[in-house]
Amino acid sequence: MTAAMDLFGRQGYHATTIAQIEAAAGLSAGAGGLYRHFRSKRAVLEEGLDRQATAGRQLLSYLAVEPAPAGRRERFLAVARAGLARLEEERDVNRLLLRDLASFPDLLDLVRERELRRVHLAVTEFLRAELPGEEDPEALAAVVMAAVSHYWIMADVFGGKHPHEVDTERFLRALVRVVVPEDLFADDVVDGGGVDGAT
Structure with a gap:
């Protein structure tokens, strides 16, 4: 196998x-x-x-685990890192998904139902809990998953180095800043949930 x-x-x-x-x-x-x-x-x-x-229990387990790192940005950063790690662990299957599974509509449906929807639901619930004011956590989860997946795909296509020459840490931290606005980040500091100074 x-x-x-x-x-x-x-x-x-x-x-x-x-x-x-x-x-x-x-x-x-x-x-x-x-x-x-x-x-x-x-x-x-x-x-x-x-x-x-x-597989993928690491990501899904992380989304359900308490306690998580202090601060919304750090929790989201940990989830995004786990997502990228999962994509790399399943590199061969992800390449198949992009290149070959259109030939097998039933298997493509299987991946959508058993994998993509499951992860999307978990990310949606994570965002709903972390960002209670978010008006459309399902759409935001789709945006986040698309961003992380596209970053991984482009790096994979170009032999492990993203063509825009933005390293993984810079990408993830930029994504965190987009998803977790400054006002929510400030709430973390006020609440005493310390956040990494590099955030």
Whole structure:
């Protein structure tokens, strides 16, 4: 499974052959060893997506954990960092999502239902709790997820370095300033919830 998902991520599902998967997994290439474990190449892909659906607990767990870091900006920064880390951990599946899953509408629906909606709901609830005055936390969650995802995608496409040459920390802190306005940040200071001086 690991070998297959790595190949799918690097060269694409359609360009990857069963023989390549077998060779990468230490089986005799072309001897059919993969079929002792999976009925087809698609079955390998389905299993990889199932694994992703059960992953991501770090991000979702963080969103539900109390106590969190002091200060709204620090809590949001921690969530955004966890989101980027999750995207990187699931790099191969994310590449598949962008490049290959349009060929499998049913699997694309699966990712939307079991992964994207689940994370969107968790981020929405986090924002609703953190920003009670926000008029549309669902839309804001979509904006935040889009920003973090796009940053990761562009960095991945350009070999790990974002084309705008804005490093990860600068990006995340700018995003935090946009999402958590200065007046709410001031409330944190008044309430005594210390915030990192670099924020």
